[in-house]
Amino acid sequence: MKTILRPMVTLLGLLALWWAVACFAGIPAFLLPGPGAVAQVLVAQRGFLLQNLLVTLVEIVLGLGLGTLFGALLALAMVFSRGLQRWLLPLLLLSQAVPVFALAPLLVLWLGFGLASKVLMAVLVIFFPVTAAFYDGLRRTEPGWLDLARTMGASNFSILVHVRLMAALPAFGAGLRIAAAVAPIGAILGEWAGASEGLGYVMLNANARMQTDLMFAALVLLAGMTVLLWVAVDLLLKHALHWAPEG
Amino acid sequence: MNEPHFRAPSLELRGLTLRYEGQPLFEELDLTVQAGRFTALLGASGVGKTSLLRIAAGLAVPDAGTVQAGDGQKLAGRVAWMGQQDLLYPWARALENVTIGSRLRGERADKPRALSLLEAVGLAGRERALPKELSGGMRQRVALARTLYENRPIVLMDEPFSALDAITRAAMQELAARLLAGRTCLLITHDPLEACRLSHSLYVMAGRPARLGPEIAVPGTPPRALDDEALLHKQGELLRALLEASAA
Numbered sequence: 001m002k003t004i005l006r007p008m009v010t011l012l013g014l015l016a017l018w019w020a021v022a023c024f025a026g027i028p029a030f031l032l033p034g035p036g037a038v039a040q041v042l043v044a045q046r047g048f049l050l051q052n053l054l055v056t057l058v059e060i061v062l063g064l065g066l067g068t069l070f071g072a073l074l075a076l077a078m079v080f081s082r083g084l085q086r087w088l089l090p091l092l093l094l095s096q097a098v099p100v101f102a103l104a105p106l107l108v109l110w111l112g113f114g115l116a117s118k119v120l121m122a123v124l125v126i127f128f129p130v131t132a133a134f135y136d137g138l139r140r141t142e143p144g145w146l147d148l149a150r151t152m153g154a155s156n157f158s159i160l161v162h163v164r165l166m167a168a169l170p171a172f173g174a175g176l177r178i179a180a181a182v183a184p185i186g187a188i189l190g191e192w193a194g195a196s197e198g199l200g201y202v203m204l205n206a207n208a209r210m211q212t213d214l215m216f217a218a219l220v221l222l223a224g225m226t227v228l229l230w231v232a233v234d235l236l237l238k239h240a241l242h243w244a245p246e247g
Numbered sequence: 248m249n250e251p252h253f254r255a256p257s258l259e260l261r262g263l264t265l266r267y268e269g270q271p272l273f274e275e276l277d278l279t280v281q282a283g284r285f286t287a288l289l290g291a292s293g294v295g296k297t298s299l300l301r302i303a304a305g306l307a308v309p310d311a312g313t314v315q316a317g318d319g320q321k322l323a324g325r326v327a328w329m330g331q332q333d334l335l336y337p338w339a340r341a342l343e344n345v346t347i348g349s350r351l352r353g354e355r356a357d358k359p360r361a362l363s364l365l366e367a368v369g370l371a372g373r374e375r376a377l378p379k380e381l382s383g384g385m386r387q388r389v390a391l392a393r394t395l396y397e398n399r400p401i402v403l404m405d406e407p408f409s410a411l412d413a414i415t416r417a418a419m420q421e422l423a424a425r426l427l428a429g430r431t432c433l434l435i436t437h438d439p440l441e442a443c444r445l446s447h448s449l450y451v452m453a454g455r456p457a458r459l460g461p462e463i464a465v466p467g468t469p470p471r472a473l474d475d476e477a478l479l480h481k482q483g484e485l486l487r488a489l490l491e492a493s494a495a
Contacts (some may be wrong), residue, residue, distance in 0.1 A: 162347075
């Protein structure tokens with residue numbers, strides 16, 4: 001019960017603060033609409049908003065799936081071969097050194113206004129935490145576990161699959177949690193750089209037309225979706241890694 | 248089931264030298280672990296006991312020297328190893344941990360045998376438990392069952408009971424001595440009582456580079472009772488020897 005109550009209190013607190021600032025700070029409504037006005041937009045334009053939310057959700061979920069897969073494969077490749085690791089590691093760092101903001105217009109130019117550029121943006125944001133955490137986990141296997149497997153006559157490949165991979169799953173899970181939290185950034189950035197639908201597109205348009213209440217409505221939906229996505233990933237991981245010792 | 252289906256060979260360590268950062272940990276060290284008997288190696292922390300055991304297990308390579316079986320046949324596949332922790336894989340249930348060797352070698356697991364081994368260590372009915380659901384003593388029992396499942400004639404033990412509380416440790420010592428009887432066992436420990444209870448003969452390892460003292464025979468058959476007078480006398484004697492060795 002407490003696990004639900006606490007976030008609710010935080011949420012209500014934030015709403016109250018928002019309402020108080022909007023009401024009493026003398027900020028005009030076109031700069032900061034109150035919760036009431038935003039709620040009205042949410043209800044009035046629910047069809048339009050839901051449609052755009054689904055677009056963004058598909059982008060994020062596809063990006064998360066592909067980014068996680070790609071990130072995990074990359075980590076495995078680096079652990080499997082030292083040669084590959086030497087080639088991949090600088091590329092990996094380079095991919096993070098180039099700001100995603102700078103890449104967004106280019107990807108839209110190359111891949112078009114549709115889904116592909118947004119998913120790729122999301123993948124770019126997502127794969128790195130997954131790769132970094134999983135790679136780290138694969139390299140830091142408890143030495144005793146490896147010794148034991150060796151005395152039992154296990155091959156290196158068998159040790160990788162049955163011991164190192166399994167032992168790295170909690171680290172992989174930690175990377176995935178971060179990925180789930182930052183996943184929307186890529187999709188939204190992609191939509192800002194050029195799109196014809198999606199919550200990011202709605203925000204950008206509403207902002208340009210001074211429809212601040214609509215922009216806030218889209219923002220609220222995006223935040224809610226991100227939290228729910230994270231909670232879903234967290235529950236999934238807790239279930240899959242139920243064997244992991246706590247803490 | 249506890250009867251090994253083999254004649255355990257002796258384990259012969261000859262002329263072992265190991266250097267660590269240029270300093271010899273031990274030099275030209277010889278040790279014969281008698282066939283089918285429990286031998287204990289006692290020494291303070293950091294004297295090189297664990298390194299010696301790792302070499303015997305094939306986990307580390309010495310700078311010089313050999314490790315051989317007394318019957319002249321290859322050692323590979325005939326040595327089991329118990330580490331300082333239980334080393335259970337946390338993702339595997341108790342039964343899967345016992346049969347993990349089969350899985351790692353790509354063989355079919357012998358479930359009925361694993362179940363009877365779990366029963367022998369007093370864990371009947373807990374085969375589906377995850378390691379985190381078991382107490383330290385129970386986990387060490389699973390580790391013992393896993394060692395027995397491997398069914399190797401030579402067993403190397405690196406302070407396997409050191410993390411347990413005194414009562415659990417005493418119970419585990421009895422269980423291990425009973426179930427491992429007939430195998431060639433080398434136990435390293437810093438606990439004189441444990442060495443005296445479990446071993447037919449024991450050696451003190453001390454100094455730098457470390458040397459082995461003369462063989463000390465402990466009268467009686469292991470596992471000896473905790474209040475056995477000869478045992479207590481021997482333990483006192485050993486503690487004094489260890490103190491003198493560390494002061495020297």
